[in-house]
Amino acid sequence: MRRLLRVPAARSGADLMTAELEFENWTCPLPLRDTPTVVMGHGGGGAMSGELVEHLFLPGYGTAGAVSELADCAVVGVGSARIAFSTDSFVVKPMFFPGGSIGDLAVNGTVNDLAMAGATPLYLSAAFILQEGTALADIARIAEAMGAAARAAGVRLVTGDTKVVDNGSGDGAYINTSGIGLVADGVDIGPRRATAGDAVLISGDIGVHGVAVLSCREGLQFGTTVASDTAPLHGLVAAMLATGVDCHVLRDPTRGGVAAALNEIARTARVGIELVERDLPIPPEVSDACNLLGLDPLQVANEGKLLAFVPAERTEEVLAAMHAHPHGAGARRIGTCVGxxxxxxxxxxxxxGTRVVSLPIGEQLPRIC
Amino acid sequence: MRRLLRVPAARSGADLMTAELEFENWTCPLPLRDTPTVVMGHGGGGAMSGELVEHLFLPGYGTAGAVSELADCAVVGVGSARIAFSTDSFVVKPMFFPGGSIGDLAVNGTVNDLAMAGATPLYLSAAFILQEGTALADIARIAEAMGAAARAAGVRLVTGDTKVVDNGSGDGAYINTSGIGLVADGVDIGPRRATAGDAVLISGDIGVHGVAVLSCREGLQFGTTVASDTAPLHGLVAAMLATGVDCHVLRDPTRGGVAAALNEIARTARVGIELVERDLPIPPEVSDACNLLGLDPLQVANEGKLLAFVPAERTEEVLAAMHAHPHGAGARRIGTCVGxxxxxxxxxxxxxGTRVVSLPIGEQLPRIC
Known part of the structure; x- marks a missing residue:
């Protein structure tokens, strides 16, 4: 699947650009699947996204890169503090959809990435790339949504940036939020800690965000309106950690859905994962939409759900804590981590029977977050 | 100039969007200059950028917002550490130009924002928004430039994100970098500390980055090639701080140039600033290009220069330290902070005579960084 290619000279003209792609210490093994260019699948959170990181970004960064595991958040030492640091850009189309907006996603997405490392989210940055011609009223609505989401999550927007790109080059607004949070002593949560014997839990219904955006974008009607599940999850995480149970892994299954998240965890920890299909909480409207569109609900993005790996014998304790929290009311066990x-x-x-739940290759639903 | 307007219903269709822009606690005083939409000037780092922050983002964020001064970097407490936290998106066009690339800018820009708060830059995030169809070889070149710049600056790229937008919606690559750095005890640098009597210093030639990008983009020839000055400045800052002189303000004059940076400082600290025109280090090729294009060199972006406000009686000490550093070889005093x-x-x-150096309104050179 991956090949070492002779890299063509960069296209963008001028003699600056004609050098071959040969760097001092590496020859770029482009993460190609017979394409020398960026395709939508590179942004899908599946296999192609992983290849881009593994075979292009990390070799490019060289010793300056430090993505040691496929988590969405780094935990670094700064002075005497353990800091969680995360970044996420949001390009969802349309910017407003049932249940939320790009502003809600931008705050909750980064809050959740921090929460999945067991951090208390504290401060967010907000960087906008605006398209010339976008209504300022739309941007104001987004800013208001971000303020409300930040207050709900207990974080502050402390630094920002605004760029504008010419009409036709952007698409309303793209928003990047980065966030920092504090990781308490002794907290160690990450995909590499998945262990055979762990119970795999999910906090609620699967596939809701993706179907909400898609139904809005494609003008589809499914009888009922599906509203995005976007929500901050750090409160739920705090409730889970307060049980004293050693949560091994937490992950919000966003792009690429539950399938991508579980595959990444399985690969990182070198464990197997076995789901029980009848235990997957897929609401009828998600199921109907997926049937209609030929989508796999396990690959559809969620924005207010988390997966947790906990020692199986402590499952009931953790589920009880989750059920007592508004964002975990629908929590249940969906499978087991196996050797x-x-x-x-x-x-x-x-x-x-059993079927393989594969890592999505590319992107079944572009620009979903 | 600013008016309270009846805000039109958002344009983007669907009944979600027809609500008037009336939030619970504020009516958005749109930062309009007779336009209800985003214009290039909102991204120029001048007056319109400031109005967007003051009259749209901050009211939108409400109590969740905390941009207390017009610095590019927040200093926050996390645990027992004082952390500098900054974000910047880069949309420069073209992505490669004499002297550097969007990758160099993305690393150095955020390193410099941290350095201007007196922080030691430590960790960066890198979030890409890629346009479908962009050559992967170009992205690899950018990643390699980012790795090299990060090594040169002594920072690590620890977390990232990649999104892809459909062809026609993006423009090669947009990159957001956010950064965290450690601020030593006792370091207190910021625009509000500008004091009458301070000497105003600049670390070298003015206007070089903007002219380099512009000449590349517009295919202009000025006899000699002007190469971007993009560089990390935290080493220079460390050398300046090592003198023991209390540096009141540091600022890298990027978008909007020296004019925007000094006007923001003057407004924040409520001081006057008096420059001596003949002392401004404007190289002939920048001067020629600006004459040709009708640009003010003071409004042209720099990416490897800093402005410093220091007590006038310590000027020579600070200049000596700057001259001993490669990025400060051309340092000189250009003016004085007055009452x-x-x-x-x-x-x-x-x-x-004297002339007013005004805050640029909008953007004379779009997409320069």
Missing amino acids: EHPGMVVARTALG | EHPGMVVARTALG
């Missing part, structure tokens, strides 16, 4: 088939996720079907 | 005309910047001309 077999390391790196692979399977689902036990209603008929008693 | 008269608070909020205003003036330049004493060669003929002995």
Whole structure:
């Protein structure tokens, strides 16, 4: 699948640009699947996104890069503090959808990335790339949504930036938020800690955000309106940690959905994961929409849900704590972490067979967050 | 100039969007200059950028916002550490130009924002918004430039994100970097500390980055090639701080140039600033290009220069330290901070008169960084 290619000279003209892509210490093994250019799939959070990081960004960064695991958040030491540091850009289209807006996503997404490292989210940055011609009223609505989401999450927007790109080059607004949070002593949560025997939990219904955006974008009607589940999850995490149970892994299954998140965890920890299909909480309207559109609900993005890996014998304690929290009312166990088939996720079907839940290759739903 | 307007319903269709822009606690005084939409000037780092922050983002964020001064960097407490936190997006066009690339800018820009708060830059995030169809070889070149710049600056790229937008919606690559750095005890640098009697220093030639990008973009020839001055400045700052002199303000004059930076400082600290025109280090090729294009060199962006406000009696000590550093070899005093005309910047001309150096309104050079 991956090949070492002779890299063509960069296209963008001028003699600056004609050098071959040969760097001092590496020859770029482009993460190509027979394409020398960026395709939508590179932004999908699936296999192609991972290849871009592994075979282009990390070699490019060289020793300055430090993405040691496929988590969405780094935990670094600054002075005597353990700081969680995360970044996320939001390009969702349309910017407003049932249940929220790009502003809600921008705050909750980064709050959640910090929360999944067990951090208390504290401060966010907000950087806007605005398209010339976008209504200022729309930007004001987004800013108001961000303020409300930040207050709800207990974080402050302390630094920002605004750029404008010419009409036709942007698309309303793109928003990047980065965030910092404090990780308490002793907290150690990350995908590499997934362990055979862990119970795999989810905090609620699957696939809601993606179907909400898609139905809005495509003008689809499913009888009922599906509203995005966007929500900050650090309060739920705090409730889970307060049980004293050693949560091994937390992950919000955003782009690429539950399938991408679980595959990344399985690969990182070299464990297998076995889901029980009948236990997956897929609401009928999500199921209907996915059937209609040929989507796999496990690959559809969620913005207010988390996956947790906890020692199986403590499952009930953790579920009780989750059920007592508004964002965990629908929590349930959906599977088990196993020693077999390391790196692979399977689902036990209603008929008693198993099927492989594969890492999405590219992107089934572009610009969903 | 600013008016309270009846805000039109947002344009983007659907009944979600038809609500008037009336929030619970404020009515958005749109930062309009007779336009209800985003214009390039909102991204120029001048008056319109400031109005967007003051009249749209901050009211929108409400109590969750905390941009207490017009610095590019927040200093926040996290645990027992004082952390500098900054964000910047880069949309420069073209992505490669004499002297550097968007990758160099993305690292050095955020390193410099941290350095201007007197912080030691430590960790950066890198978030890409890629346009479908962009050559992966170009992205690899950018990643390599970022790695090299990060090594040169002694920072690590610890977390990232990649989104892809459909062809026609993006423009090659947009990059956001956010950064965190450690602020030593006792360091207190910021625009509000500008004091009448301070000497105003600049670390070298003015206007070089803007002219370099412009000449590349517009295919202009000025006899000699002007190469961008992009550089990390935290080493220079460290050398300056090592003198023991109390540096009151540091600022890298990027978008909007020296004029925007000094006007913001003058307004924030309620002081006047008096420049001596003949002392401004404007190289002939910048001067020629500006004459040709009708630009004011004081409004042209720099990416490897800093302004410093230091007690006048310590000027020589600080200049000596700057001259001993590669990025400060051309350092000189260009003016004085005064008690008269608070909020205003003036330049004493060669003929002995004075002219007002005004805050740029919008953007004379779009997409310069």
